[in-house]
Amino acid sequence: MTGLSVSGITKTFRVELPREDALSALVRFFSGRSPTRTFNALEDISFSLAPGAALALCGPNGSGKTTLLKVLAGITKPCRGAVSFTGKKACLLGFSSILQDRLSVKENARLCAVFFELPGTTAENAEKIMSAGGLAHLRNARAGELSAGMKLRLPFMAALLSGAGLFFIDETLAVGDASFRAKCLAELSALKRRGAILVFATHDMELARGLADAALVLDSGRRIFLGPIGEMPEAAGAAVPGAAFRSGLNRYPLLYEKLKTAGFRLAEAPPASDEELLLVHSRSWLDRLKANDLTPQEEKSLALPYSRQILPLSWRMAGGAIAAARAAASSGNLGVFPPGGGHHAFPDRGEGFCPVNDIAIAARVLLKDGLVKRPAVIDLDAHQGNGTAFIFSGGEVRTFSAHKADGYPRSRVRSSMDADIPAGAADGVYLEAVKKGVKDFLELAKPDLVFALCSADAYEKDALGGLKVSMEGLGERDGFLFKTLAGLGIPVCLVLGGAYSPPEEAALINFNTIMAAAAAYPSFGKTVSV
């Protein structure tokens, strides 16, 4: 038995740029080719597995799991790096394509016997495959009449009988029913005991923990984690920033339901104009957001692997914040825009899920329209508001940020006032720092409108916040903030920023925040921008 050794696998694709501007037309005219850019599907992936070991490949869709399996199986060539293994490989990737619905179960079993190069005669092997899969009594049925899970038993059993020493398995393992899955797991465990190596891609953490010894977590082709399965972060998804962001998005429908039930009206704000975004951002950044033409480095910094769907939302995000800020300024009480809070965005680049800085844009729109003179930002997200601090470093808008002392973001910019809260701080330490900071800041800034970023990510169950504040603690924070501001007669534009705890809890925290604000401003018209 030999081990599997994988060193420095890098796979790059060239993709066409999805744009129709003058430059692209010129490139096409002179070169005869469409302009392209490089897309790194896998970046420098190395690991080795001893005989009898199983590796789970985890990460969101599009993270590179299937590409890596294809490279390992020899279906795709890597641009750099090498795979070394001596012995027979069996590849269970997209294996439904081997099967022919118009043929009988027996004929499909014969196809599988040939495909997996089983030693012995094809007829005998077909019988073995059918009986191992519990399909012998259905030998004359057409494969098309079987459920997807039943059909998959054929290639799966053929692979097991092939005598291979290295198995590649994709997510299709999860297609089978519970009893077939249990049988697969038992068979795969037996293979491991006989010294076979397994590499399988999965979203199923239970399966990963049950079968694998080690895990490799990928995001955008990069290694996020490689190590013993027991040391894999609690939710592999949470180790992947893009996945945490997407899970955070799942709270909005729950939050909106709660708001509607509580009698709030949801009003869709129009997207902001280019002119409004240009009050903060550079033309070149906006052009590149529009064309979805970010460099790999920029995509990495933004941590949005699925930027294609997210980036066009930038204009809507800014529009929502502007609408809520106008509502606050004109009513003198409260405006609310739950998705707002892109506080890591700089004028010419995005960071940490924030392509544009909606708070800064809304503040400049209000200043330009003469609706406010001294707006200020109170940023209670668990991460420092570096982009907002940078944009307003000239002092035109005062900023206060209360956040975890170290960790993300590494590139910090001083706010007018910062409260660095030690990592892991619970209610007592957190609330003291926030309350003192808010009081001192309001005396310093004397604002005529406050943008309040009241995120839920200081919550103890948040995957990315790094603080340990309870739900009650967050309630006390919000109650204090809104009562203080209302007591001073300061209107508030409330945005809710990020949340990476389970969606039900994140939605509840966000809902409680809005309720606390509405309670402090009883004349609030209960219209929330979305």
Ligand SMILES: [Zn+2]
């Ligand atoms: Zn945050």
